[in-house]
Amino acid sequence: MNTRNASGVGEAINRVEGRLKVMGLAKYASEFPVEKLVYAQGVNSTIAKGRITAIDTSEAKKQKGVLEVITHLNAPRLKAFDKKMPSYTLTTIAPVLQNAEILHYGQFVACVIAETFEQAQYASRLVKVTYQEDKPDIHLNKNRGKAYKPDEAADFKRGSIETGLREAAVKVEETYTTPIEHQHPMELHAAIISWNNNKVKMYANQQILNEATISVSDTFMIPKENVQIIAPYIGGGFGSKLRVNKHLILGTMASKMLGRPVKITVTRQQMFTNTGMRQFDEQVMKIGAKQDGSLTALAHHTLSHTAMDTQYYEACGNVSKMLYNTPNNEITHRLIPLNLPCPDSMRAPGEATGSFALECAMDEMAWKLKMDPIDFRIKNDTQTDLGAGKPFSSRLLTECLRIGADKFGWKNR
Template identity: 65%
Template sequence: MKTIKASGIGKPIDRIEGRLKVTGMAKYATEFPVENKVYAQAVNSTIAKGEIVSIDTSEAEKAAGVLAVLTHKNAEKLKAFEEEMPELGTTTIAPVLQSNKVHYYGEYVGLVVAETFEQATYAAKLVKVKYKEETPDIHLDKSRAKAYKPTESSDFSRGDMDAGMAAADQTLEATYNTPIEHHHPMELHAVIASWNNGKVLAYTSQQMVDNSTIVISDTFQIPKKDVRVVAAFVGGGFGSKLNTDRHVILALMASKKLGKPVQLTVTRNQMFTNTGMRQHNEQNMRIGAKKDGTLTALSHETLSHTSTFQEYQEPCGNVSKMLYKVPNNLIKHRLIPLNFQTPCSMRAPGEATGSFALESAMDEMAWKLKMDPIDFRIKNDTQIDLSEERPFSSRLLIECLRIGAEKFGWKERKMEPRTNTNGNWLIGYGVSAASREAPYKKTSSKVIISLEEGKAIATIQMDATDIGTGSYTIIAQTASEYLGIPTEDVTVELGDSNYPVTPGSGGSWGAASYCNGARAACENAIAELKRKKNIPEGEEIALADLLKQNDLTKFEAEGTAEPSEEFEKYSVFSFGANFSEVWVDKDTGMSRIKRMVNVGSAGKILNPKTAYGQIIGGLTMGVGMALTEQTKIEPNFGNFITRSFADYHAPVNLDMANVEVIFLPEEDKIANKMGVKGIGELGITSVAASIANAIFNATGKRMRDLPITPEKLIMAKLEPGVES
C-alpha cells in the first residue's frame, strides 16, 4: 500500500508508534523499570477434577533464591463468588488459591516467588501435590443430559418455525462443529504487580484498563481509587485480555505478602490452560425456502460447554437473528458444565463461529435450489433488523456482494462441483456474507494544548489501549483533524487508569469510541478558547493564534462522547463479503488458498493502512479456523494434547493467499458523529465459510467440521447429486 505523509483522518499514514516498536522502545507489561523486582511462577494442577490432599512445599522453599511459596493453605482470603455459577464478565472477580478443589487440568494450585525468573521456574517444579482424583466430565456427547439454558435471552423466536418449514419447497438440516481454539497473542499474558502501603500498581497486559481496576479492587475488597493499572502497549489480545485473569491476582497477592514488586509471566503452555479459549460449538441448522429462493424458516441451535464453576456463552445464533429476511426464526443456546477452564470471548465471539454454520448452510441451500449463492443471499436481503424490529442505520451488504463478485471474477465460477480443474488440482470458488455489530460506547478524553516557539502542539490522554490495532495513530489523526494541526504535532498517551475512562479495546467499539472521545475533547477546547474571546463559533482561526489571543501557553479541556437518542432507534452493524479461491489436490486432500477478496462497509475508514492490517489479521485467523487450528483434548485425563506451537498450528505466510481488501465509501452519521464503525471483528467473520464453500465447489464434498484437514477431505463422501 502506498503511504503518503498527511494529517487528519482518512489518510494511510504510518503508525506514529511504529518506530518505538521496531526499536524496542515501546514498553510492554514486563518492560517497565521497577526496582527490587522479584519473579513468580505458578504451579498447575495435573488432574482435571478432584481435591488436593496434601502439598509439600519444603523442597521448593529450600531452593536457592526462593522467597515464598503460596498455596490454598496460606493464601490471603479474597472475595468469593456470591452465586454458584456466576457469569463471566470483564469486571468479574478472580479469586484464586481459595480452596483445595480442582475444577480443570492446569488450574493454579500454587505460586513460587524467587529472586530470579530461573529460580522461580525451577522451584515451581519442586512443589509436590497429592490429589484425591475424581472422574472428570470432559466429553460433550456423554454429558448432553446436563445441558441447560443459561438465560432467558439465550433463546429467541419469531413467527412459527414448524409452519415455515412446512411451507418450504426445499428444506435443509445440517450440523456444524467448530473446535476449541486458543487466542495466542504474540505477547504472553504478564504483570508486574506492586502493593505498597495499601496502594496497588499493576503494569499488566490488559485490553480494558478501567475494568481491570474494578476486578482488582473488588477481588481484594479495597477502594478502586487505590488501584492503578498501566497497559501502555498490548501485544495482541483477541479477547483473551478482556478479563483480568488470575495470574494478576496471584502476583498482587505475592507482592502484598513480600512487600516487593512481583513479575509473573504466563508461559506459552499455560496460555492453553489459564487464559481462556473459544469453546467447542455444535450448531444445528434448519432452513426452509421456496423454489424462487425466498426463505420461509431458519433455526440455529447451539450446544456448547462452560466450566463447572463459571458461565460463559458464545452467542453463535445472533447472526442468524438479523442477517436475512426470514419470517420464521428460532435461536437456541444450551451449555454443558465440563471440567475445562472457563471459555471467554475470542475475536468476533458468536459471529466467527455462528457465521460458519449460517453461511455454510446458506450455500448448501443455494446448491439444493440450483441457485447462484450470491443471488440467493441478495434475494433475502433486508433493511430491517427483524430481531430488534428496527431499521439498520446503514446496510450495504448487497453492494459488498456485487462489487466483490466483480473484483473476484465470480462469473468464471462453475456451479457444478469438480468441473474446474488444473492438472491434479480441483479448483473451487466460495462466497460468504458477513456482519458484525458496530457498538459505540461512552468515552472520555483529555486534550492538553501547548504553545512552543509559536507553534501549537497537543497531547491526548485516555485510558484506551492499543492492542496492535493502531489506536495511537487514529487518535492522533482525529486530534489533527479537529485541532487543525499536523499529526506529527500530536502526542497520544494511552493505557493508564489515571487518564479519562474509556470502554477499552474489544467488541469492535474501540476506533469509533476512542476517536469520538478525542473529537469531543478537541471541540470543547476550541469552543472554550473562542468563547473566552467572543470569537464566533464558525470563524476559522489557527490554534496557535487562539492561544496567543487568550495569552495562554497551555490549555486543557476534557470531553465525553456517547451514543445519541437516534442511535438507540437503529441497529448499527458493519457488513462485508468474503470470496475465496481454493485449490484441492484430488489425491492427497491438501488445500491451497490461492486468492481472497474481502469487501467491507464499515463507515468512514480512519486510516486505510491500519484498517487493512486489521482485515489481513482477521482473514489470517479465519484461515486458521478453517484449515489448521484446533485444541485437542486427551480423552481420559482432560489435559490438552496440543499445548505448544509445535502442535497447535496457526497459519503462516505460506498458508495465506493473494489478498485484495476493498473498503466501500460510507459515512454512517447515525452510528456516531464521525460516521465510524468497527472492522476488527468483521475481518474474521464468515471467512471460514467462504473457504469451506469453495472446497465444496472444488470437490463436491461438504465439510461441516472444522478444521478441514486432508484426512477429513479424503474420507468425506460426495454430496448427493454431485458427479464424481
C-alpha cells in the first residue's frame, strides 16, 4: 500500500483523472462502446397548456432506420404520483408520456428511436401533433392569488417581528428579484441505457447515484437492486444532474420496448425546458435596528413559482435564520404553480439568491445608520445558530471580514 503524509489543507494534489481529461481519453456517459446500440430523440410540445388531440407518426415511421415512435398511446405504464403536487426531491419518480395533458412548453410528447442519431433527429421533426390549446399561466404577477405554503418547513418564526420593528430606530423594507437561470453545463445530458430481464444498466451523467437508482426503480416499479447507474465522469452539472430528468425515463422506456440498448442525448435547446432551472425569486426584506446598529428585527419573505404537477422551492430565507444576531426573525416561502418546467437545484440553491437579498438589505441599513457596512455586520455577528438554537462548532465571520477589509484597503477607499 502506498502511503503519504498530508497536511489536510493548502497542499497541491494531482487529480487522478486530470491527465485523462486533458488528453480527451476520459469516457463520459455517451461515449461507451455498446453493441447493437440504437438512438432515441425526444419530441417536444409547442404549446404551454392544453391537451393532445391527435398524433400522426406515420411519416416518421416510414423513414429509413426508424424502429419505433413512442407516444402516450403506446408507452409502457409507469408509476403515477400518489398525491397532488408532490415535492420534487432526489428520489421523486419521473413519469413521462402517460397522458395527453400538456403542462409546459417543451414537454416531451413523443420519442423516436432509430438506427442512427441522424435518422432519429430527422424523423422526430416529422411527428405531427395536434393540440387543443388553453391559455397558460406563465406570469407571476397575474397569479399572486394562487400563492400557497408548500410545507411546514417553509416558514420559521422567532420572537415577534412586529415588536422588533416597533423597537427599531431605523427600518428598511426592500424587494429584490432574481431571474430564471439555466445551468447549461458543457456536457449535454445524455445516457446509454440497456433493459434486460427487468434489470436496467445505464451510463448516465448523474451527480448522485444512490438516489437516482431509487427514482428509476420506483418509476418503473422494479427493485432498486435491479438498477445500475455508471457515471465515471461528469462534464459539469451545477445541480441539473442531481435528479432523474425525463430523458432517462424515455431512454429506459425505449430500451424496454425494443430489447436493445438506447442512447439518448438532450439537445442544447431541450435543456431549456427539460433539465431544470433556478426559479424566479421575489424576496421582500424587512430589517429593524437600533441607532447603535443592533438588529431588532429581520423578516425574509420569498415568492417563487413551481410546476403544475410537482413543487420545488429554493429555501432563500434559511440564510436569514442564522447569519446575523436578531431576537425577532420571520421567514416565509410561498409558491405559485405556473405552466413552466419544474425548477431545480442550481449552485447553492437558496443560499446564493437568499444571501444576495439579505446582504443588499444589510448594506441599505448600514447606509441609513451612517455606519460602516463591515462594522455593522461585525456588530451583529453571533456564535450561535439562532435558527437551530445551537452554538456553531466553528465560525470566523468577524475575522474573515476584518482580514478581507485589510487585504484590499477598505479603510482607504
